[in-house]
Amino acid sequence: MLSLDREDILLAAHASDWRDALQQAADALVAGGRATPDYREGLLAREAQSSTYLGQGIAIPHGTPDSREAVLATGVRVLQFPQGVEWHDGNRVFLLVTIAAQSDEHLDILRALTRVLDRDGVSERLASATTAEEVLSELGREVVPPRLDAETLLCGFPARDRDELVLAGAARLRQAGCVSDGFISAMLAAQPVALGQGVWLAQSQQDVTRSALAIVTPEKALETRHGRITALACLAVDAQQGQHQPLLERLLTLLEEGAGESLPGLSASALLARLSGESATAQLAQVVLLNAHGLHARPAKQLVQAAREAGEQHGVIPALRLEGDDSGVVSAASLTKVLGLGARRGQTLIFSASGDDSAANQAALSMMVSAVQAGLGEAVEPLADWRADAATPLEASEQQATGDTQQAAPDADSVVPAVAASPGMAIAPCWVMRLPRFVYETRSDAGADREAERLVASIQTAREQLLALVNRAEGAEMAEILSMHEEMLGDPELFAAARESLDEGHSAEAAWWSAIDSAASAQENLADRLLAERAADLRDVGRRVLGVLTDTPLPSAPETPHVLVTEDIGPSDVARLDTTRVRGLVTALGGATSHSAILARSLGIPAVVGAGPSVLAIADGSELIVDGERGRVSVMPSASRRARAEEAIAGHEQRQAAAWESRMAPATTLDGHHVEVVANLGNTAHAGDAVERGAEGVGLLRTEFVFMAHPQAPDLATQTAQYGEALDALEGRPLVARTLDVGGDKPLPYWPLPREDNPFLGLRGIRLALTRPEVLETQVRALLTAAGARPIRLMFPMVKDLAELRGARAIVDRVRAELDAAYETEHGQPPVRDVQVGVMIEIPSAALTAASIAPEVDFFSVGTNDLTQYTLAIDRGHATLSAQADGLHPAVLRLIEMTVSAAHAHGAWVGVCGELASDDQAVGVLVGLGVDELSVSSRQIPLVKARVRELDLATAREQARVALAQPTSEDVRSALEALLEQGEPSTAEVTSGAAASHAASNAASNADSSGHSPRESV
Template sequence: MLSLDREDILLAAHATDWRDALQQAADALVAGGRATVAYREGLLAREAQSSTYLGQGIAIPHGTPDSRDAVLSTGVRVLQFPDGVEWHDGNRVFLLVTIAAQSDEHLDILRALTRVLDRDGVSERLATASEPEQILAELGQEVKPARLDADTVLTGFPARDRDELVLAAAARLRQAGCVGDGFISAMLSAEPRALGQGIWLVQSDQDVLQAGLAVVTPEKSLETRHGRINALACLARVPSQGQHHRPLLERLLILLEDGGGDRLPGLSTAALLARLSGESATAQVVRVTLLNAHGLHARPAKQLVQAARDAGERHGVIPSLRLEEGGDGVVSAASLTKVLGLGARRGQALVFSAATEDQAKAEAALAMMVAAVQAGLGEAVEPLADQRPTAGTSVIESAGQTSDVEAPTADSVVPAVAASPGMAIAPCWVMRLPRFDYSARSDAGADNEVARLEVGIQEARLQLQALVNRAEGAEMAEILSMHEEMLGDPELFVAARESLEEGSSAEAAWWSAIDSAARAQENLADRLLAERAADLRDVGRRVLGVLTETPLPSAPETPHVLVTEDIGPSDVARLDTTRVRGLVTALGGATSHSAILARSLGIPAVVGAGQSVLAIADGTELIVDGERGRVSVAPSASRRARAEEAIAGREQRQAAAWESRMAPAMTRDGHHVEVVANLGNTAHAGDAVERGAEGVGLLRTEFVFMAHPQAPDLATQITQYGEALDALDGRPLVARTLDVGGDKPLSYWPLPREDNPFLGLRGIRLALTRPEVLETQVRALLTAAGSRPIRLMFPMVKDLAELRAARVIVDRVRDELDAAHEAEHGQPPQRDVQVGVMIEIPSAALTAASIAPEVDFFSVGTNDLTQYTLAIDRGHATLSAQADGLHPAVLRLIEMTVNAAHAHGAWVGVCGELASDDQAVGVLVGLGVDELSVSSRQIPLVKARVRELDLATAREQARVALIQPTSEDVRSALDTLLDHADTAQGTSLDTLNQESV
């Protein structure tokens, strides 16, 4: 709760920017014993998610759920900035109400502050206040909300005189906990006041614990010696709270506005509350229960307001809103501050009303509001406990329920998303998630269910620790460790505990918390984060298995292709790679953890194949093509024979490629193409060299920044980059400068929320907003390299202006380092430095001729270039298979880039997935690409593929590809070319991928 003293208010603060203001706020909380110094990171992380600017010059910074461990006790510090601070969303802040909260207390604070926003001139008064008491007067002390609800209203009371009505009203307030016996005594001598229309008011501040208003109506109008009585209101006032009771009086006066006092006797409690709330007696009304886990906080409130405005545009009436119980009366559903001010909680009833003579329009507008609330207002919602399935039913069904989906026909090919290269043939085993049978409700009590859940979570953590200990590879161990961390997330436990308090069983409460969190994650604009919802459910099922003693499904002992709806990292960790020949999932994208881990294990895999694969009968033979993203179901003998030939050829090719991996990639007619490695970490540079890499064509340097809680300093970066340069032993290193923002945020670099992060502040455009960060990175790279070959590459460059802005920094840093070296050694250093840009944005390819004179090289990032050119998110569940880099539009952009570069003496690399696509290698060489940068595992095979080509053939492949209308036509035409080549030259290894298997 917001409880302010003058000591909590710091006046006349000054800050250089909003980060400095947050630092001062965090320091104030630490000094007051409310939080540790780590809480500042939580404040920054919250701003990265969305701005905490509230309005009227007020911001309410608070931490994230992850930062609650840094909170020592709930508290508030208020900092006044008379000159104002420019907030990161463009607003100007004069007052920071900084919150350290151990649960969701900030929602209560938000509700209290929304009342402040309604006052004219409040921002000026807050900015110019010279005494803490002035701030206190504006913000007000947060107190218990004044009561006026079904517990303080009594209708149809059989009173015979006014005194009986007075005592009945006072008794309602005492029963509601608003007053003590002293208030009842005061009422015995109080003199009620007539307001008009038979409505009377009596009030007192004696022995008042909480402001409240009781309203009692008689069975029928009473005629007494004092006059007619239609209703008697009893007001309890708290002296220290000033005019806190005023809204109650305003609601009482509403009864007088339409002259309907005589109609009050006979109204039901609900009808009387509606009238007190300001709802018209002739309005159309609907009631709907709010299901959002955290009530009407900012995000769902904005959705509700938008729905109200849409209703106004479509039907000419904007609905009003009130809480069925509590609240401050009727508000416009189109006012965000008013809606937030209601402080609606999960489980409360929202009452929408529409006052218009056109009944049809009113009903249509109200139906829109009900639909919006029931749909969750942009959030995943769960039914209330009393709406859950009855005891004995299973809340979590098997994921493989496909009764309405037919299995693919025999010898058919199912398109999917290529996730892990390779090809496999084996009978399938469809892993259907187990059915967890449990009661939704528990009669054992919340404490017992809490204990059960704690034991279940602890057992699940022990299981995960065991999996971590025997995991194959650091990447898998890291992801499983992340799962273990998820189990310790206090936010999940708090959400589950709320359901436990409502009577849910441990199982039902836990899955409700997991599923709500997973659905919310699936709705995120950030594709990578959205795909991690599978991890949450994987964690959730593990605990359910413990609680219900349900064993996880057991795979057959014989070789098989695993088919499942989705697969979690712990499932992948249990896979026996000697038996699992391939992996097929109905859901997922190429960047999901299951796909990443399948690649790390070398298992051919496709994902996003659709629900039909779950209907395939166990034992049905499948061919999994992890390079083209296809699944052949019950293949014919001829199709199977071709696949077997392709697999055998691939194995031979892999063996031969490995033996010759250190030889350069030269075409048959002597044209050299560099084959280098894509690296996500400097630690893997040595492995890339061992696999035959001639250098590194893409070092994703953001790993250095993501591994630290704050921007890494110069020394740290020099050490990290030096590891890769040492392992390369003189081979060139292309280092992409920091590429974060948008879909890859840094916790210590908060950014405003963006509707489309892929088109937002990211890459070089973000780095240029913090030139000191880019300058430190450039200095570290040049220092670590010394005289060794280093290539600096800027990401997401859209045109020449951005290149020039970044190059100014490089040139200045290089001049400073050279001058320092010469001063120390008496001669300038011998540097091997090149500067280039990534071609990821179509505008960069289209203007490559203007950029090329000022760079040494281009590197085409075909993953982003493809999705931006085709307007297809490459992680999209249903469209990603169409995001093919062999689309002629993408190839034409690559051709333009190569021609522009070569005309000015620059070279061109390709560092996207297209560089390792077997069909694309010849096309890229034919287009004139000088370097292919691929994953380390692919280096030997790509080198071998280049050696099978001659330049004339490659150029013909490029020519044919460029004149095709679609990517499918490109691949078909290339297959035909290879067929003709085989016929003329005999069988070659190029036949490996001729057939669609």
């Protein structure tokens, strides 16, 4: 971000006119080494487009995008003209803030300056300043805006009295980081004031770090001894910054409209809109901002002019706010207010009109939407570029896939690192599948109706193709994803967006791809890895329809065994794979959570993803070794490397067959130490399959599938039935259910959340669930009800410390007490329950403080996927870094060791439910560290159990000791390979030894080193 220093301020300047002032500004940038003399032409060109006068005597001249070549280094120069300069638009300028920026950094300065404009007398103070410090003080005063957004609102809270509402509001402000614990104590001691219409206000300055307003509404209006309550407002007042008055004004404005009595029925988004100043009766229109640099001065001025024209023509000046933003509603006719919103490309603008004439309101709103869609005086493109001029929707990534790249292929006998996506190893010649090029005309003379008929027919054909793929899909996951694709094609919004383009004269092909591209890019622009990967599904669907429209054949695979290499692969591509021919899969893009990786695992195809663009340059027919265990691709391997791979594959196939035969036997080491091997499930319907594969229970049920499968939060009966399905299939085996784990990176459509710069470090997991305790309470009640006397383990995700655990456990204890009391009343005796409570260790702080958490839980389950990415600061979905996110890194292993030590010291057990649990090299290390349970995908259960049976505890502990002594994950893997070569028995010896000791293993004690079975209630 640009910042101002004392040296950037030039005082007491004088200019004969505005051109002279610009020349001096350009000279100052040149003298400071920020730009070349040519930058002056860029400043003049910008003024020719639109005046950069901002208000309060301030202008912010900056160059055009074309003049960025003249910028040497980002910088700012501030020139003060005490006598003023007559600007070309008739305003008088006393201060020039001249910017040389190589990107869009000037927008940060612009947003800061818009706050300056709201202060009275700022123009006079800037003109009369005699020191640089005075100017800096005026311009650089940091004002922390007050907080009022979706995170500070809590709607429909099941409270029974006023104190509960106060506590909930105070807790919401603490969760938002605006207050500390002292504020909560002060609020409990405060005396709320009735504002009228059932709305009450409680406020305090104690332990406030930022002014903020929380509003809590009950499920329905409460009649209490204090009076009627429809809402409780908690105001945190920052005595130093102030800024709380606008919050009060928003609340009082809402009451002036008489909206107090209706508050209990509003959703958080509706309440926020009302508080932002949007009338409950306002007509609304929304549009996505496509301008490359957002609402900077020029497009903002065009928008303001459109609003004023709407007022002149229809008697209505629309208001404006940003979707999901707490900036409030501003007049679209105020330049400073519009600039102050800081709207960026990709954000949604919401216009509102509250006039008495509905038709006039709608006409005014239509004018605003049209103006934004037209670009507000700038040329705009959809959210991702598409080459209409070349009559093809190819993007940069697709151009690579069609061979338009100069990327060099890897050398012979080289190893390309990638992300392990699906275990196994394969050797075969490769076939590089390149995405088809769809050539078509962007305009059509046939008419919109005719083009619409073509599009409808092609969509229907594509849906029929997908339904046929669903019917012959291998596995429930594939069928589910392909069904989702088929539903995408029925999305009316996609067709509506395409129809708008058809009406503008575009062809069916161009209109369809524009709609697909915009929808997919809107997801990608959320900076959300999971949504970005799902955007690939949209494009996969889009290409299918384009193929029908243009009669473009899909790539034809060889009829001989091969390794498929492609940039990325969509679910429908995976569904067409002939698993008798495709030996392995390599993609240039993607992460371990992409659908291509998920489906490759479901088909049992060895696969690596994220291998980089160089693999696309490999010549067809070149031999590859795909190692889906370690995430590596060997290109044109030497004879010795190939021989080692063939030996490994033969051994792997032998082990797979033997493992399947003994899948029901317990996972007991050669010296009688038992380790539970259980299943990770993403759906209750797969519990029976896990049991068939030898699972001794479920170590991780991702319960969010229940919530994602419904358009609204599932009720108690729905959840109880879903969880009961898994418990029935387990036939008394234990079930570890992770409570709802959604948030910034995994949003629910009916639980809107504000956009976060880093959703992986934001409001998610248990910290999100505790903001909606009623949702967590319903889920806990459903799990306990479904379980009855059967073993159920409740596990909380993303717990960072003991405080969060206690908040969640209090809900479990209360719900359990209520259920037990009801059961005893009905049956005359207390129920028999087998319940354990634990936490997921996936945040380093939880592992580091495990000793303080362990006394209050029955178990830990280490989620190595997230623990690894948080410990190593590497996003495991990152296209280039994810291959380095290895759970065998000694730092991760140290955290697991600490967790096990703390748990066993307090009689708790420890499981591992991340990908590391099924890593062949890691199994021995985890057993040696003392892990009691390994939770893996159902397909991996037989092999993991077999791997445990190959070990003895002394060998496993030696593996753990050696691994902990290494400096890097690469060294860990090398050291473990060396150990294997030195002394570990061969596969045949292990198989024989395991068979000979099987009877002894069954008779041996299943107790772990702490003296209890990890599945017994503690």
